[in-house]
Amino acid sequence: MSIVVTGATGHLGRHVVEQLLDKVPAERITAVVRDAAKAADFAARGVKLAVADYNAPETFDGLFAAGDKVLLVSGNEFDKGRVQQHKVVIDAAQAAGVALLAYTSAPGSLTAALADDHRATEEVLLASGLPYTLLRNGWYHENYTENLAPVLEHGAVVQAAGDGRVSSAARADYAAAAVAVLTGEGHENATYELGGDEAWGFAEYAAELSRQTGKEIVYNPVSPEAFAGILAGAGLPGPLAAILAGVDASAEKGELVVSSGDLSRLIGRPTTPLAEAVTAALKG
Numbered sequence: 001m002s003i004v005v006t007g008a009t010g011h012l013g014r015h016v017v018e019q020l021l022d023k024v025p026a027e028r029i030t031a032v033v034r035d036a037a038k039a040a041d042f043a044a045r046g047v048k049l050a051v052a053d054y055n056a057p058e059t060f061d062g063l064f065a066a067g068d069k070v071l072l073v074s075g076n077e078f079d080k081g082r083v084q085q086h087k088v089v090i091d092a093a094q095a096a097g098v099a100l101l102a103y104t105s106a107p108g109s110l111t112a113a114l115a116d117d118h119r120a121t122e123e124v125l126l127a128s129g130l131p132y133t134l135l136r137n138g139w140y141h142e143n144y145t146e147n148l149a150p151v152l153e154h155g156a157v158v159q160a161a162g163d164g165r166v167s168s169a170a171r172a173d174y175a176a177a178a179v180a181v182l183t184g185e186g187h188e189n190a191t192y193e194l195g196g197d198e199a200w201g202f203a204e205y206a207a208e209l210s211r212q213t214g215k216e217i218v219y220n221p222v223s224p225e226a227f228a229g230i231l232a233g234a235g236l237p238g239p240l241a242a243i244l245a246g247v248d249a250s251a252e253k254g255e256l257v258v259s260s261g262d263l264s265r266l267i268g269r270p271t272t273p274l275a276e277a278v279t280a281a282l283k284g
């Protein structure tokens with residue numbers, strides 16, 4: 001019986017494998033990757049690698065075994081039909097008879113188009129009859145803190161979220177929740193609404209950036225249309241820019257506030273404050 005993690009060479013997946021290595025023997029962990037070379041460090045530490053692609057169902061043949069616990073990390077290829085991609089993994093897991101399939105979803109409160117693939121994948125998973133865990137991950141701190149260059153250059157945080165608040169947490173926090181589910185008991189058929197302990201607004205975020213950089217950084221709220229235009233102007237494909245602007249519109253409505261307390265309860269500690277992620281990003 002293995003713990004199998006897809007998307008293991010992505011940002012979240014790497015945190016999950018690293019944290020699993022602290023808790024279970026390496027030979028019990030299988031990292032599903034598209035490019036084994038990107039996971040050479042894991043292999044060197046004894047993690048098993050399986051090379052597979054959500055776009056090639058045959059690559060998942062025989063990958064899972066009965067009794068495995070699987071983390072399906074949602075894909076990032078918005079133009080390739082993510083629901084069908086995720087179904088490939090769910091079908092293979094069902095055929096093998098895995099003990100649990102945990103899926104990294106989106107908050108139940110999120111109505112933005114970004115959530116559509118997640119809701120549809122949840123339906124496929126529930127229809128499969130597999131024991132499941134829905135890890136409805138809120139927003140990552142890093143969505144903001146890893147994109148500081150234009151903010152520092154212009155002295156402005158530009159978003160379309162109005163006075164909306166966001167309960168973000170560090171990727172490492174969401175990874176810790178996944179690890180708790182994969183290594184713990186009693187998470188079958190549970191849905192967790194995961195988010196940071198503290199919700200914050202973009203004016204506060206700008207103030208925190210000012211405090212830590214010593215420069216004046218303001219929040220400049222714009223309309224979703226203007227924001228989509230700015231993102232497209234910065235090189236994002238138009239459809240993705242529209243999706244991200246839609247997330248901001250949802251944030252303005254309060255849809256990225258998660259107040260369940262599920263994340264800190266699952267990980268057994270407070271979530272990482274946004275200010276810490278800012279500090280880490282400014283150092284990096």
Ligand SMILES: NC(=O)c1ccc[n+]([C@@H]2O[C@H](COP(=O)([O-])OP(=O)(O)OC[C@H]3O[C@@H](n4cnc5c(N)ncnc54)[C@H](OP(=O)(O)O)[C@@H]3O)[C@@H](O)[C@H]2O)c1
Nearest residue numbers: 007008009010011012034053054055074075076138139140
């Ligand atoms: N909650 C949030 O704030 C937030 C923000 C952004 C994204 N997300 C979602 O959460 C997921 C994990 O976040 P992340 O930061 O780790 O994203 P990421 O770094 O972009 O990682 C995505 C992972 O999915 C894998 N993947 C993509 N297409 C695949 C395919 N066709 N077959 C097999 N694997 C495939 C990638 O493989 P490679 O390593 O080979 O590229 C990568 O490991 C994202 O994919 C996205 O669905 C959530």
